[in-house]
Amino acid sequence: MAAAGLDALLVSDPANLYYLTGYQAWSFYTPQLLFVPAEGELLLVTREMDARGATRTTWLPIEQILGYPEELVHVPDRHPFDWLASELRRRGLVAPARVGIEADAHFFSPKAFLALEKGFGEWELTDSQELVNWVRAIKSDAEIATMRTAARVTTRAMQAAIDTIGVGVPQHVVAAEIMRAQVLGDADAWGDFPAIVPLLPTGAAADTPHLTWSDQRFVAGDAVVVELAGAHRRYHVPLARTVMLGEPSAELRRTETAVAEGLSAVLETIRAGVRMVEVADAWNAVLARYGIEKRSRLGYSIGVGYPPDWGERTMSIRASDPTVLTENMTFHVICGMWMTGYGYEVSESIRVTADGVETFTDFPRALISKG
Amino acid sequence: MAAAGLDALLVSDPANLYYLTGYQAWSFYTPQLLFVPAEGELLLVTREMDARGATRTTWLPIEQILGYPEELVHVPDRHPFDWLASELRRRGLVAPARVGIEADAHFFSPKAFLALEKGFGEWELTDSQELVNWVRAIKSDAEIATMRTAARVTTRAMQAAIDTIGVGVPQHVVAAEIMRAQVLGDADAWGDFPAIVPLLPTGAAADTPHLTWSDQRFVAGDAVVVELAGAHRRYHVPLARTVMLGEPSAELRRTETAVAEGLSAVLETIRAGVRMVEVADAWNAVLARYGIEKRSRLGYSIGVGYPPDWGERTMSIRASDPTVLTENMTFHVICGMWMTGYGYEVSESIRVTADGVETFTDFPRALISKG
Numbered sequence: 193m194a195a196a197g198l199d200a201l202l203v204s205d206p207a208n209l210y211y212l213t214g215y216q217a218w219s220f221y222t223p224q225l226l227f228v229p230a231e232g233e234l235l236l237v238t239r240e241m242d243a244r245g246a247t248r249t250t251w252l253p254i255e256q257i258l259g260y261p262e263e264l265v266h267v268p269d270r271h272p273f274d275w276l277a278s279e280l281r282r283r284g285l286v287a288p289a290r291v292g293i294e295a296d297a298h299f300f301s302p303k304a305f306l307a308l309e310k311g312f313g314e315w316e317l318t319d320s321q322e323l324v325n326w327v328r329a330i331k332s333d334a335e336i337a338t339m340r341t342a343a344r345v346t347t348r349a350m351q352a353a354i355d356t357i358g359v360g361v362p363q364h365v366v367a368a369e370i371m372r373a374q375v376l377g378d379a380d381a382w383g384d385f386p387a388i389v390p391l392l393p394t395g396a397a398a399d400t401p402h403l404t405w406s407d408q409r410f411v412a413g414d415a416v417v418v419e420l421a422g423a424h425r426r427y428h429v430p431l432a433r434t435v436m437l438g439e440p441s442a443e444l445r446r447t448e449t450a451v452a453e454g455l456s457a458v459l460e461t462i463r464a465g466v467r468m469v470e471v472a473d474a475w476n477a478v479l480a481r482y483g484i485e486k487r488s489r490l491g492y493s494i495g496v497g498y499p500p501d502w503g504e505r506t507m508s509i510r511a512s513d514p515t516v517l518t519e520n521m522t523f524h525v526i527c528g529m530w531m532t533g534y535g536y537e538v539s540e541s542i543r544v545t546a547d548g549v550e551t552f553t554d555f556p557r558a559l560i561s562k563g
Numbered sequence: 564m565a566a567a568g569l570d571a572l573l574v575s576d577p578a579n580l581y582y583l584t585g586y587q588a589w590s591f592y593t594p595q596l597l598f599v600p601a602e603g604e605l606l607l608v609t610r611e612m613d614a615r616g617a618t619r620t621t622w623l624p625i626e627q628i629l630g631y632p633e634e635l636v637h638v639p640d641r642h643p644f645d646w647l648a649s650e651l652r653r654r655g656l657v658a659p660a661r662v663g664i665e666a667d668a669h670f671f672s673p674k675a676f677l678a679l680e681k682g683f684g685e686w687e688l689t690d691s692q693e694l695v696n697w698v699r700a701i702k703s704d705a706e707i708a709t710m711r712t713a714a715r716v717t718t719r720a721m722q723a724a725i726d727t728i729g730v731g732v733p734q735h736v737v738a739a740e741i742m743r744a745q746v747l748g749d750a751d752a753w754g755d756f757p758a759i760v761p762l763l764p765t766g767a768a769a770d771t772p773h774l775t776w777s778d779q780r781f782v783a784g785d786a787v788v789v790e791l792a793g794a795h796r797r798y799h800v801p802l803a804r805t806v807m808l809g810e811p812s813a814e815l816r817r818t819e820t821a822v823a824e825g826l827s828a829v830l831e832t833i834r835a836g837v838r839m840v841e842v843a844d845a846w847n848a849v850l851a852r853y854g855i856e857k858r859s860r861l862g863y864s865i866g867v868g869y870p871p872d873w874g875e876r877t878m879s880i881r882a883s884d885p886t887v888l889t890e891n892m893t894f895h896v897i898c899g900m901w902m903t904g905y906g907y908e909v910s911e912s913i914r915v916t917a918d919g920v921e922t923f924t925d926f927p928r929a930l931i932s933k934g
Contacts, residue, residue, distance in 0.1 A: 217773040218773040241859050248771050263881070265859075266863070266876050266877075295672060295673045297672065298669070301668065301669070302673050302676035304673075319674065322639070368747040371739075372743035373739075375739035382778035383739070384776075385738075389589060397619055400613070400616025402588040402590040402613055403589075403616065404587070405755075488612050489633065500592040500870055503592075508636070510634070512634060
């Protein structure tokens with residue numbers, strides 16, 4: 193904040209609230225905010241209903257939690273942050289200052305932003321440019337340990353998917369067994385709710401990566417992409433694999449070979465000190481040899497996640513990203529190939545180490561043949 | 564739109580996108596928009612990756628779907644809507660106009676709003692005040708039929724919760740079985756992903772209504788609140804019940820009695836033509852006789868939902884709401900009592916009829932005793 197010239201920060205992203213205070217509840221459908229002054233006490237602002245029990249998850253004392261009145265929930269003419277402006281003014285906390293907002297955070301609406309602009313005329317509001325997300329980029333050992341626990345959930349969930357997928361099985365039945373496994377987890381590695389539901393792009397519809405399930409049945413010849421994450425205490429470890437029902441086409445086999453080689457090249461390139469462009473180049477060089485191009489990014493930073501995204505919205509694996517890799521950065525390296533008529537995905541969630549990578553799961557990487 | 568003096572509308576809420584176009588995918592973590600001119604063709608704008616297969620769910624022809632370049636995803640210095648401004652300009656669609664935005668929609672960020680302001684100088688952007696949400700308030704018969712299907716999912720999910728909850732059972736095991744049942748559904752009533760995960764506020768922690776699960780085990784004497792929804796084709800039917808492990812306290816029994824009487828009074832009051840204040844009054848009168856006060860609203864309009872909310876953000880059941888009830892409005896009437904040391908909830912999802920209510924489920928309403 194000092195480097196960015198910020199006197200205070202208004203944090204809205206539920207993942208950032210959790211990271212900074214431990215606050216965790218499904219309360220982000222109504223406005224909430226953490227006031228982080230450069231000097232002074234944090235203040236967590238939620239709906240009154242949620243403020244009361246917030247100390248069950250956050251380390252903040254009850255005196256630093258403000259609940260706005262229930263009658264401000266979903267009314268057209270007033271915003272909870274109008275109330276906040278009076279409340280902070282009453283506490284003498286509103287003086288001329290340069291205050292960061294999370295201008296691109298999920299659940300921070302233009303209406304909320306305009307209420308802040310109106311209520312806090314003394315403040316120069318400026319985009320914090322994902323400041324807290326960037327602080328989250330390099331994980332502590334405790335965070336890495338939590339991600340290793342999440343990875344155990346991931347493995348169980350992927351195994352449940354593979355065990356269930358088959359010719360004639362409806363998509364939603366597979367989704368049901370994945371979700372059960374995602375929450376049951378693996379003994380003490382209990383599963384927290386993942387930020388994204390299981391995605392199962394299949395056959396020709398695999399050109400639509402974010403399609404969710406229906407009761408449509410898998411048929412012989414389908415290549416079923418499974419993209420899911422295990423989560424533990426809000427930390428995510430995503431994983432993608434492809435299950436083939438019957439014999440793969442020559443084209444799919446060729447894609448698999450290219451992607452396997454490309455992913456290996458990427459994992460061999462990643463280590464602390466390497467620039468992201470080198471990682472992207474390693475991938476693109478292999479794909480070019482096979483005459484394949486992938487326009488979307490090859491992955492993104494992961495860690496704490498809330499719906500609708502388990503990515504951190506900071507670093508992306510692509511040539512234009514200026515990042516220099518640092519030990520304990522964590523990424524989902526996802527080779528998502530959305531081809532005409534079929535799709536193929538394989539991914540690894542990884543930690544950057546001093547001399548290479550740690551993959552969080554050790555799930556076999558090849559195309560999985562069933563039935 | 565004519566009544567609101569709008570020449571066009573920019574729709575961001577995924578539920579509104581679905582309602583207007585059928586578009587459905589887990590793509591709302593990157594910016595998306597539906598351009599709705601008063602005269603002319605709709606244009607759906609998503610990330611390139613999602614645009615390609617969007618015709619799998621929307622009735623819009625591919626010519627009316629624009630995909631913005633992948634390199635605009637999660638970059639600090641450009642926004643996809645900068646690109647949109649050039650693109651609409653190139654198509655001759657940008658002339659002076661009064662254009663509605665969904666200023667309080669989830670997933671429409673201040674950064675997106677500021678990009679629109681900068682890119683579309685000719686447009687006077689004005690808050691549409693949930694215009695599409697209000698259009699959704701009164702359901703068609705087809706929508707009601709879909710909600711009845713969702714109700715079958717709800718019943719299965721609630722039964723799974725009750726079957727699983729017991730002394731010594733960890734919370735996440737109950738959540739896992741609920742989520743499996745929510746997706747398996749009931750024969751052809753397959754379960755879509757609900758907008759909110761199962762909530763299980765328990766014992767003293769029931770003062771925290773939106774707390775999610777951990778691996779903590781239920782103990783004798785716990786009153787376990789179960790709040791969940793069944794969903795079918797994005798339509799939701801939520802339901803809450805309370806399970807008692809052992810003997811309820813006299814205080815909980817008294818709350819149950821008061822709430823049962825209050826809920827009955829509410830359901831007897833609701834019918835087409837009644838004002839919302841009458842509904843709220845019926846509830847408050849009963850509670851007052853028991854010396855209980857509930858400050859939060861007693862319910863809200865339901866229908867299509869996306870994470871993080873299955874409510875429609877329009878009507879609330881409270882004295883200050885100016886709504887006159889109309890046939891085929893649908894509500895979740897939720898008597899959530901977050902008392903000191905325990906919580907109690909019972910709810911019904913209902914349709915307003917000409918002469919009363921239809922409850923979507925017929926789950927027994929009393930406190931459920933187990934072990």
